[in-house]
Amino acid sequence: MSKPARCDIFCTVVDNYGDIGVCWRLARQLAHEHGIAVRLWVDDLASFRRLCPEVDVQLAQQHCRGVEVRHWTALFPEVETAQLVIEAFACELPERYVAAMAAQERKSVWINLEYLSAEDWVEGCHQLPSPHPSLPLVKYFFFPGFTPQTGGLLLERDLLARRDAFQQDPQALAEFWQAFGVRPSRPDETRISLFSYENPALPDLLRTWAQGRQPLTCLLPEGRALPQVAAFFGSARAAPGDVFKRGNLEVRVLPFVEQERYDELLWACDINFVRGEDSCVRAQWAAKPFVWHIYPQHDGVHMHKLRAFMALYCAGLPTDAVQALHALWEEWNGGPDAGAISAHGWNDFWMRRSMLRQHAHTWVQHLSGNSLALNLLDFFRKIDRMRGLQN
Numbered sequence: 001m002s003k004p005a006r007c008d009i010f011c012t013v014v015d016n017y018g019d020i021g022v023c024w025r026l027a028r029q030l031a032h033e034h035g036i037a038v039r040l041w042v043d044d045l046a047s048f049r050r051l052c053p054e055v056d057v058q059l060a061q062q063h064c065r066g067v068e069v070r071h072w073t074a075l076f077p078e079v080e081t082a083q084l085v086i087e088a089f090a091c092e093l094p095e096r097y098v099a100a101m102a103a104q105e106r107k108s109v110w111i112n113l114e115y116l117s118a119e120d121w122v123e124g125c126h127q128l129p130s131p132h133p134s135l136p137l138v139k140y141f142f143f144p145g146f147t148p149q150t151g152g153l154l155l156e157r158d159l160l161a162r163r164d165a166f167q168q169d170p171q172a173l174a175e176f177w178q179a180f181g182v183r184p185s186r187p188d189e190t191r192i193s194l195f196s197y198e199n200p201a202l203p204d205l206l207r208t209w210a211q212g213r214q215p216l217t218c219l220l221p222e223g224r225a226l227p228q229v230a231a232f233f234g235s236a237r238a239a240p241g242d243v244f245k246r247g248n249l250e251v252r253v254l255p256f257v258e259q260e261r262y263d264e265l266l267w268a269c270d271i272n273f274v275r276g277e278d279s280c281v282r283a284q285w286a287a288k289p290f291v292w293h294i295y296p297q298h299d300g301v302h303m304h305k306l307r308a309f310m311a312l313y314c315a316g317l318p319t320d321a322v323q324a325l326h327a328l329w330e331e332w333n334g335g336p337d338a339g340a341i342s343a344h345g346w347n348d349f350w351m352r353r354s355m356l357r358q359h360a361h362t363w364v365q366h367l368s369g370n371s372l373a374l375n376l377l378d379f380f381r382k383i384d385r386m387r388g389l390q391n
């Protein structure tokens, strides 16, 4: 089989938007670029709707942008299984579905799509089989990543061309800002998007920006950082449309927009603060300097992940820029100076923005040949062929 005719993707929304963000992106890519009939099972349609406003939260079954979307509830229906089955982030599949897979003569290729990490061990675990304890089924680990020995990253075929066209079109940029009621950027102004979790270093960062010598506009999508930003400006609350000003800083609260518009926000800004997994990858494709707020985990495990990524990302950068990036990212993620961002830390990073921008472009070239969707389909073919030979 050269490619699966059908693919089922299973997604539980643990918290935030990263899980459904990745699944929705993958579902669309497999459907649009590879002509696969994709069915996306998701347990939380309300979260999904934030990323794709046409989702109707009342419907058990619907079609959105070429993908069949199914509300995944405890009462799982009897359905035909797909040739490619993706269990996102170890979200256990429904028993009924697993039993149906076990009963097939030609088994589905069952993938556990894992979280993204730049740590070394990922290369050794990518594509490892995990036999089912009691049924004649094997699940395979599939790890996204930054090196050729991993599954690569989600990258739509035309994304970089669309990014370039958008960035080179002053009219498109002006229209983009206008849609949010924001005037076009002035030459001496820095525009920064800020998507983060609650962060003890946030007030320091805002203070530093307010005291900066040049105008800075911060575009803040609705989300978990809003109460802290409101408190910084002495306001009880903040909502989309609000504008706060202090010194040289203007903060504009934006609505949470659909995924495609969020990409454009990253493309339109000079620097992006991102978080979690998917927005971090999108900031890399935007090829702008960025600051990552990694998803915090128990026992500081996330700091290992952060440092592993910084080590890969900074290869080839001059030492002073590496130091500036490390210092700011550590401060932002609660490293040794938890909860504090020094003006020095920010300025060192900001002063190197043009070098960091150049580096961001080199990094995109380095990564863009390793497409997760293509790797996944190659892997499907490999396993499917192997099974065909065994039968």
Ligand code: TRH
Residues within 6 Å of the ligand: 014, 015, 016, 017, 018, 019, 020, 021, 022, 050, 051, 115, 195, 221, 255, 256, 257, 258, 259, 260, 262, 275, 276, 277, 278, 279, 280, 295
């Ligand atoms: O929402 P997140 O914090 O998700 C996290 C991480 O994925 C983490 O790894 C996971 O373990 C945890 O959830 C449970 O951050 P992330 O991954 O960047 O996902 C945000 C998604 O929201 C991404 O697809 C981009 C999208 N987005 C929009 O579509 N519109 C917006 O306005 C914004 C700000 C984001």
